[in-house]
Amino acid sequence: MKLNAATELGTGKIKKKIDRQLIGLLIFVAAMMVVMTCLSESFLTVSNLTNVFRQSVFIMLLGFGMTFVLTTGGIDLSVGVMLALSGGMTGWLLSMNVNIVPAIAAGLLIGVLVGAGNGLMITKLHITPFIATLATMSIGRGVMYVWTNSIPFRNYMVGGFRFIGQGDILGLQFPIIIAIVAFIILQFVYRCTPFGRHVTAYGSNEEAAKVSGIHTDKLLIKVYALSGLMAAIAGITLASRLETVHPEMGKGYELDAIAAAIIGGTSLSGGKGSLVGTVLGAFIIYLISNALNLLNIDPDWETIVKGIIILIVVGVEFLSHRGKKE
Amino acid sequence: MLLAMNHINKSFSGNPVLKNVVFELENAEIHALVGLNGAGKSTLVNILSGVFPADSGIIILDGRRIAFESPREALAAGIFTVYQATNLLPDLTVAENIFLNGMQKKHGLIDHKKMEEDARAQFERMGYKLEAAKKIKELSISERYMVSTARAYLSNARIFILDEPMINLAAAEKEIFVRFMKEMRAQGRSIIYITHNIGEVLSLCDRVTVLRDGKNVAVCSTESLSENRLSYLISGNESLRLYPPKTAREDKILLEISHLSLEPVLHDISFRLYAGEILGITGLTGSGRTALIKTIFGEFEKDSGCLKLRGEELELKNATDAVNHGFGYVNENRMDAGLFLDMGVAANLTISALEDIRRGIFLDLRQEMEEVVDQSIELNLKMDSLHQEIRFLSGGNQQKVMVGRSLISNASILLLDEPTKGIDIVSRSEIYIVMNELAAAGKGIILVSADMDELAGLCDRVLVLKNGRITAELQEKEFSCLADMLA
Numbered sequence: 001m002k003l004n005a006a007t008e009l010g011t012g013k014i015k016k017k018i019d020r021q022l023i024g025l026l027i028f029v030a031a032m033m034v035v036m037t038c039l040s041e042s043f044l045t046v047s048n049l050t051n052v053f054r055q056s057v058f059i060m061l062l063g064f065g066m067t068f069v070l071t072t073g074g075i076d077l078s079v080g081v082m083l084a085l086s087g088g089m090t091g092w093l094l095s096m097n098v099n100i101v102p103a104i105a106a107g108l109l110i111g112v113l114v115g116a117g118n119g120l121m122i123t124k125l126h127i128t129p130f131i132a133t134l135a136t137m138s139i140g141r142g143v144m145y146v147w148t149n150s151i152p153f154r155n156y157m158v159g160g161f162r163f164i165g166q167g168d169i170l171g172l173q174f175p176i177i178i179a180i181v182a183f184i185i186l187q188f189v190y191r192c193t194p195f196g197r198h199v200t201a202y203g204s205n206e207e208a209a210k211v212s213g214i215h216t217d218k219l220l221i222k223v224y225a226l227s228g229l230m231a232a233i234a235g236i237t238l239a240s241r242l243e244t245v246h247p248e249m250g251k252g253y254e255l256d257a258i259a260a261a262i263i264g265g266t267s268l269s270g271g272k273g274s275l276v277g278t279v280l281g282a283f284i285i286y287l288i289s290n291a292l293n294l295l296n297i298d299p300d301w302e303t304i305v306k307g308i309i310i311l312i313v314v315g316v317e318f319l320s321h322r323g324k325k326e
Numbered sequence: 327m328l329l330a331m332n333h334i335n336k337s338f339s340g341n342p343v344l345k346n347v348v349f350e351l352e353n354a355e356i357h358a359l360v361g362l363n364g365a366g367k368s369t370l371v372n373i374l375s376g377v378f379p380a381d382s383g384i385i386i387l388d389g390r391r392i393a394f395e396s397p398r399e400a401l402a403a404g405i406f407t408v409y410q411a412t413n414l415l416p417d418l419t420v421a422e423n424i425f426l427n428g429m430q431k432k433h434g435l436i437d438h439k440k441m442e443e444d445a446r447a448q449f450e451r452m453g454y455k456l457e458a459a460k461k462i463k464e465l466s467i468s469e470r471y472m473v474s475t476a477r478a479y480l481s482n483a484r485i486f487i488l489d490e491p492m493i494n495l496a497a498a499e500k501e502i503f504v505r506f507m508k509e510m511r512a513q514g515r516s517i518i519y520i521t522h523n524i525g526e527v528l529s530l531c532d533r534v535t536v537l538r539d540g541k542n543v544a545v546c547s548t549e550s551l552s553e554n555r556l557s558y559l560i561s562g563n564e565s566l567r568l569y570p571p572k573t574a575r576e577d578k579i580l581l582e583i584s585h586l587s588l589e590p591v592l593h594d595i596s597f598r599l600y601a602g603e604i605l606g607i608t609g610l611t612g613s614g615r616t617a618l619i620k621t622i623f624g625e626f627e628k629d630s631g632c633l634k635l636r637g638e639e640l641e642l643k644n645a646t647d648a649v650n651h652g653f654g655y656v657n658e659n660r661m662d663a664g665l666f667l668d669m670g671v672a673a674n675l676t677i678s679a680l681e682d683i684r685r686g687i688f689l690d691l692r693q694e695m696e697e698v699v700d701q702s703i704e705l706n707l708k709m710d711s712l713h714q715e716i717r718f719l720s721g722g723n724q725q726k727v728m729v730g731r732s733l734i735s736n737a738s739i740l741l742l743d744e745p746t747k748g749i750d751i752v753s754r755s756e757i758y759i760v761m762n763e764l765a766a767a768g769k770g771i772i773l774v775s776a777d778m779d780e781l782a783g784l785c786d787r788v789l790v791l792k793n794g795r796i797t798a799e800l801q802e803k804e805f806s807c808l809a810d811m812l813a
Contacts, residue, residue, distance in 0.1 A: 194680035207663035212678045213649025271668035
């Protein structure tokens with residue numbers, strides 16, 4: 001009897017709102033597929049689509065961390081820089097003949113530490129996330145120039161390291177596997193752990209979160225450290241893929257990561273987010289550039305189209321909300 | 327007749343909220359609009375004030391048919407809504423907010439000096455003290471409401487819509503507000519007064535319109551209307567009994583507070599809370615009643631004093647500590663500091679108990695659902711689904727969720743700060759029943775309230791707080807002098 005009531009109440013309207021936006025995105029992707037298949041023969045092929053997916057992996061990884069950050073109502077502008085610092089650290093250590101395991105661990109650690117530093121500035125010094133991470137972004141980019149003397153790190157490609165960015169398992173490229181594993185783990189963390197629930201709660205109502213007994217400072221530090229960790233994973237993978245760490249590596253990625261999350265239905269004001277949406281968001285961004293590329297359209301149009309997509313997605317979301325306002 | 331709304335119908339996404347509702351307003355009348363949460367009161371006044379249109383129906387103002395497309399149009403036609411202090415601009419000053427729609431200008435620039443003088447003069451006429459150059463965000467909720475009132479005074483509106491205006495006001499401010507209403511009536515203007523407070527309806531209003539489930543139930547004069555009759559009309563329940571029978575407390579001290587001080591608001595507070603007791607604490611605004619609760623809960627750091635839980639001394643550093651030690655806090659301000667409006671009912675209920683419903687690092691979603699189902703049956707929650715966003719629940723049900731949250735986290739001491747503020751009588755009685763059951767189960771409840779009836783109906787003992795000190799402890803037979811003790 002009791003469980004009947006549970007299933008009855010529990011099904012139905014669950015997560016209906018976010019799901020609707022996801023369905024909208026899927027329809028958008030499908031429509032694009034249909035149109036593009038008519039226009040270009042090489043679009044709807046396994047190799048082209050995996051290629052698009054592989055390109056989008058880096059933004060996707062940053063977007064995962066960003067989804068957590070945005071759900072708390074914050075923002076992280078330093079993900080591009082943390083990506084560069086981590087990739088740089090691993091590459092630099094490898095070029096000094098450090099073993100691959102400590103080199104990667106150091107790269108990951110840099111990301112986590114810088115991220116946690118963001119969290120500390122936000123919680124202990126009460127600097128708003130935008131400003132704290134803007135400062136980190138500026139400082140970190142400067143460090144990259146000073147550290148590299150503006151000459152990219154090269155000559156660090158030891159055999160095992162190449163595998164991370166360029167290897168494959170059963171025909172699936174390793175970066176894609178990294179993204180899938182990260183997605184599965186984080187999806188569970190987001191939906192099914194106290195941490196994930198607290199993140200949503202904090203973004204929904206900060207005061208209430210405190211009163212409910214949530215350690216809000218610790219929570220935020222963890223969230224920004226997570227964002228740093230995801231940036232580090234992306235950075236190390238990218239360093240392996242590109243075989244060089246340029247001081248400008250990852251510049252502008254922060255905005256693409258934010259765009260991916262927003263297209264996927266994560267709210268800038270906090271309290272709502274979707275990792276599935278972020279996957280689709282990142283994929284769509286690269287799908288568009290791939291499509292424009294195949295149609296031989298000037299790449300300068302890419303950012304214009306991206307901006308328009310963001311406007312459409314957020315606009316449709318707003319209009320559908322207004323329709324059922326009470 | 328000043329206003330007639332006839333056969334108003336309105337549905338939201340297929341659910342009819344108003345069914346053929348009729349509402350009439352005379353000149354120089356204070357007309358109460360009452361009903362349970364969800365009866366359609368807010369929808370009706372929102373239609374009148376142009377927030378959204380009716381699906382069908384006719385509105386006649388002063389003999390002319392009208393249909394406002396926006397609140398702005400309604401305002402221009404003389405319909406002034408005094409919101410619950412939410413429509414002020416926090417970064418502007420008191421004076422700027424009062425004259426927002428008609429700033430004083432000199433040589434094309436805003437004349438701040440003149441504006442502040444005018445604002446000051448207005449407050450003087452109202453008999454209220456407030457610095458006109460202060461920013462709104464520095465004001466308390468009740469002060470903000472007084473700013474809204476000053477704005478209402480200076481408007482030349484014909485109809486004022488007031489939604490639970492007194493709910494956040496202290497006694498002195500209430501007096502000012504009542505005077506405002508009477509002055510407006512004396513000038514021939516009319517007031518639509520939405521409230522859950524039956525006493526206010528009978529003492530302040532001329533007529534009352536009762537809505538139930540979106541339909542008219544009654545329109546009558548408040549003269550010769552009894553309290554019982556009115557609560558019957560509202561609830562549709564002849565035998566509604568607001569307060570459950572009291573249960574006896576156990577002879578076991580649950581919480582002992584001794585010599586607690588928090589300068590400059592609390593001085594040398596000592597009292598005991600027994601298991602199974604609902605202990606009342608009352609006092610005027612500024613008496614330190616909310617500060618006391620927040621200090622016990624660890625939100626404020628005390629200067630001195632000690633707190634013993636079941637005989638053991640306890641140092642609570644923050645709210646997380648308090649929750650872990652079995653304290654539950656239900657805030658008087660559930661919108662700002664209680665509910666997670668974006669989240670579902672279930673997630674709102676379990677947020678304080680997530681550490682307990684885990685398997686490994688993951689949440690045990692099945693156990694969570696079982697707890698939630700138990701609780702929602704216990705609390706008699708009315709909702710579409712357990713995952714419905716809590717913003718769509720009525721105020722009474724939202725407040726029940728707040729109480730339920732402490733139940734799921736197995737709190738043994740509940741700190742309830744004005745738990746029934748702005749809630750209809752049926753939801754209130756349900757919350758009282760839950761409180762009573764908790765007490766019967768041996769938990770301790772501290773109830774902070776300014777509602778004397780509520781305290782008398784639920785508590786055996788009431789502490790009176792005045793200027794941060796406990797000035798009296800009243801037993802049940804002395805409750806009749808509660809009101810005098812406060813003054």
